[in-house]
Amino acid sequence: MAWSYGLLFDNAEAFLSYMQNNLSTSLDGCHVHHTYRPEHKNFKGNNHKKLQDTMKKAHKARGFSTIAQHITIFPDGKIMTGRNVNLTPASAVGYNQNNAKHPFMFEMIGDFDKGNDTLEGKQLETAVKIARYFDKKGKKILFHRELLQNGKSPKSCPGTGVNKAWFLNLVREKTQLPVPEDDYVIKVANHKLYNRPLSYKVPMLKGNDVLALQERLQITQDHLFGPNTRDAVIQWQQTHDMRDTGRVYYGVWDALFQHIxxxxxxxxxxxxxxxxxxxxxxxxxxxxxxxxxxxxxxxxxxxxxxxxxxxxxxxxxxxxxxxxxxxxxxxxxxxxxxxxxxxxxx
Structure with missing residues (x-):
């Protein structure tokens, strides 16, 4: 399948597999941006395409051939494809190179200047994993503000609230990704912000995500999504104004493990x-x-x-x-x- 605009992936792993199967150029680095506008408040949980199409329209109005970035990372950690990865991005003047060899560019929805949005949760996890893919290949991870114009930083992008050393420590696994937790959420050890859809079927689904779910629901932990787990999910959904389907999809994952x-x-x-x-x-x-x-x-x-x-x-x-x-x-x-x-x- 050739590269297509507007494809939505649940996580970094799924996207990277797709990218590798459609890559015919040399990517020599990774440029990290935030959108500034739109912000987190503009994301409604189901308007990924609408937000990205708005950016694409704005970029074309500035004279770009298409949207600037290769992918957009949303607050829920999902990824949408943008400009063909085999084409040079519109990252920063003098740093885009050419179609044969160029940096990979991603935008994160949000205004991460101090006092505004916070880069955290699934969005942070996805950004870190994308950057880690390039870092492990020895490619440079560069923030937009490091791409100097006439010796000066053009912007604060990806935001004054995103510290480069902190981000690289997460990329290189010197620091572990934080797990969202507050008074109403139980911390699950080694929880990796799962989002695989889960439901009761034969053969039963098995895995660490099922275990994390069972720990969160405080039921018997057997790694298997069976009738008992389904019933516990239904009971939880009924007390949290969710459809009592017994199925765990991304909205249920969010409600279970993110802040309430x-x-x-x-x-x-x-x-x-x-x-x-x-x-x-x-x-x-x-x-x-x-x-x-x-x-x-x-x-x-x-x-x-x-x-x-x-x-x-x-x-x-x-x-x-x-x-x-x-x-x-x-x-x-x-x-x-x-x-x-x-x-x-x-």
Missing amino acids: SKKDNNRFYHRKLQYVTPLQRGVDVSRLQKRLNVPTTGYFGEVTDEAVRIWQTNHDENGRPVEDGKGLAITGVVDQQTWSALFPGE
Whole structure:
């Protein structure tokens, strides 16, 4: 299969296998960038292609033949293919070389200047693994800010919050990748931020990711995804506003192992509510769920997201029922307008 734009890969390993099968040039280094814009807040969990297409359009408006980067790394750690890897990137003037020999370039969605987004979790893991692939081959890992123009650093890219020595220590495994953990998440020893889809089937799925799942759910640890594990997943999904399918897909992995927001005790409108990772949690979510007549879990997950969208479809800004297609904008987001329609008079 030839290189294609817009392919989405779950992790670094899957992408690197694809790249090696489609590589016909010499890659002599790796250039690391952050997008600055879009930021983490622009990523909704399912808009990978839309965000990258927006960048591609902006790059072409600047006179580039196509998108600048070979791949984009998203906050969920997934990778989308961009410019053909066999073509020189638009990384930095004077450093792009030629099609026969050039650096590999990746962009990470986010603004990693201090005080803004944080490079962590699956996104960090993927970036580190991509850089490690080149580092092990003796290729230089260069940050955009190291690609000097007239002797000066052109930008802070990939952000003042990303220290080069820290990043290289992770690449060279002198420092271990951190595991997300807070009061509501159990740390799993050697957890590698798994994302393989898991479900009960015959023969049963087996592996360290199943073990990590069983440890997280505090059930018998036999490395096998059997009926007991499926039932435990269903029970967990029911208490966290996820569809009780018994299947573990990337959204469930995220909710299981990434941070879950601290409980918010304000029952009135004071923030936008939507289905994001970390899952929003609070009294306002519970109140919304009661209003929508869905299970009151206190977590804003898939079921609540769908209920909001249905309600928006069938109600106007005053909360009055309307015919299909004449309701509020169907976003799944409970902003001030939707909240006011749900709770008139507040």
